[in-house]
Amino acid sequence: MIQGMHLTPIGSGIVLLEPGEGLDPSDPDAYLEPLVGYLQRQRASRLIYDLTSVPLIDSIYYGWLKMVSDICRVAGVQLVVVNMAPPAAFALSQILDGPPPFLCALNVDRAR
Amino acid sequence: MAKKRPAEISVNETLVEQLMVNIGKISHVIERQGHSIFGQANILSNDEINDYSIEFLELFVMLLQSGDKLNRRGAEYKALRQFFSTFSQQIQVRGGSLEEFVRYIQFMQRVMIEELETDTALESHQVRGILLLLASVFNDIILDVFHVYLEEKERTIQAQQEELREISTPITEIWDGVLTLPIIGTLDSSRTMMVMERLLARIETDRAKVVVMDVTGVLAIDSQVSHHLIQMIRAVGLMGAEAILTGIRPEIARALTSLNIDLGGVTTRSTLSEGLKEAFRQLDVHVMPPQG
Numbered sequence: 001m002i003q004g005m006h007l008t009p010i011g012s013g014i015v016l017l018e019p020g021e022g023l024d025p026s027d028p029d030a031y032l033e034p035l036v037g038y039l040q041r042q043r044a045s046r047l048i049y050d051l052t053s054v055p056l057i058d059s060i061y062y063g064w065l066k067m068v069s070d071i072c073r074v075a076g077v078q079l080v081v082v083n084m085a086p087p088a089a090f091a092l093s094q095i096l097d098g099p100p101p102f103l104c105a106l107n108v109d110r111a112r
Numbered sequence: 113m114a115k116k117r118p119a120e121i122s123v124n125e126t127l128v129e130q131l132m133v134n135i136g137k138i139s140h141v142i143e144r145q146g147h148s149i150f151g152q153a154n155i156l157s158n159d160e161i162n163d164y165s166i167e168f169l170e171l172f173v174m175l176l177q178s179g180d181k182l183n184r185r186g187a188e189y190k191a192l193r194q195f196f197s198t199f200s201q202q203i204q205v206r207g208g209s210l211e212e213f214v215r216y217i218q219f220m221q222r223v224m225i226e227e228l229e230t231d232t233a234l235e236s237h238q239v240r241g242i243l244l245l246l247a248s249v250f251n252d253i254i255l256d257v258f259h260v261y262l263e264e265k266e267r268t269i270q271a272q273q274e275e276l277r278e279i280s281t282p283i284t285e286i287w288d289g290v291l292t293l294p295i296i297g298t299l300d301s302s303r304t305m306m307v308m309e310r311l312l313a314r315i316e317t318d319r320a321k322v323v324v325m326d327v328t329g330v331l332a333i334d335s336q337v338s339h340h341l342i343q344m345i346r347a348v349g350l351m352g353a354e355a356i357l358t359g360i361r362p363e364i365a366r367a368l369t370s371l372n373i374d375l376g377g378v379t380t381r382s383t384l385s386e387g388l389k390e391a392f393r394q395l396d397v398h399v400m401p402p403q404g
Contacts, residue, residue, distance in 0.1 A: 084350050086312030093308075093347035099377050106319060106352035
């Protein structure tokens with residue numbers, strides 16, 4: 001159990017991450033190690049990050065996603081971000097100066 | 113109640129008396145002018161013209177009877193102005209011209225002024241008072257008519273702009289999960305925002321997997337336009353769809369290379385049809401001619 005996020009193994013080495021309201025993206029150190037520990041215990045090969053509850057992505061939240069992506073890569077886990085709302089995609093496209101370091105899919109089904 | 117002496121009679125009362133004496137004649141003249149302006153052009157029917165003339169005179173008399181002084185905040189004054197606003201809207205909706213309508217209102221005023229000449233008993237200060245009153249009321253009415261006209265024009269322009277925006281960004285689901293977006297003209301910041309908003313919403317609702325963006329209709333490209341184009345492609349990717357850019361004409365390709373725009377991560381195809389083939393390939397859809 002990691003404070004601020006809900007992690008669910010959904011089969012075939014895939015873990016679904018649903019961020020909760022308690023998640024503080026400006027404090028990544030509080031989450032990254034426990035997250036990798038969990039993924040390794042589950043022998044996960046893919047982490048699906050569900051953005052349904054994230055209405056907008058600013059540079060702080062994008063920084064957090066990059067850190068999750070980096071640590072996943074180190075741990076041999078592929079990060080796929082799903083359910084990005086149109087306003088969030090719009091806002092993030094303004095911040096990006098290159099392709100994001102993670103994969104994106106429309107929904108969980110397409111990310112499996 | 114004792115009858116007022118002439119000096120005590122207000123301008124309003126004097127005008128009401130005038131109108132009452134000549135109401136039939138005034139009404140007839142106004143109706144005849146209405147028929148000549150609106151009847152011949154089939155903008156209003158004879159009954160409508162007659163009804164409007166009677167309603168105008170009724171409202172005008174009610175206004176004059178509402179007090180010795182003109183009360184601009186009174187219900188009677190508002191009713192008269194509302195009458196002309198509605199009248200004006202109807203004339204506009206039916207294709208009548210503002211100029212003719214204003215002339216008609218001025219004609220109403222003139223008819224009343226002309227009737228003053230026939231009354232030799234009126235003293236100069238009374239005539240002056242009536243003229244000022246008529247000028248004040250009719251000026252307000254004409255201003256209201258102009259406001260209605262401008263508001264209607266504004267609404268028309270906004271509706272046309274909205275329609276133009278719709279036409280200039282026709283996002284079509286050409287196949288299950290495949291959207292096409294032909295971009296015509298130039299991409300400035302506000303248009304990019306609008307196109308992106310619609311495109312991203314369509315990706316979400318249509319659950320699109322591939323978006324073919326065709327720039328055949330883009331005549332010129334500069335660093336700002338190309339920046340917007342790349343932003344759009346990135347946003348499509350963030351929604352989990354694949355963007356395919358098609359229709360890059362040689363001069364646009366040349367401009368992109370001159371501007372050092374990196375399209376390395378973007379799938380490009382020469383034509384829209386090639387783009388569709390690529391979309392089908394990505395979706396593992398095979399289109400074959402019918403056997404036979």
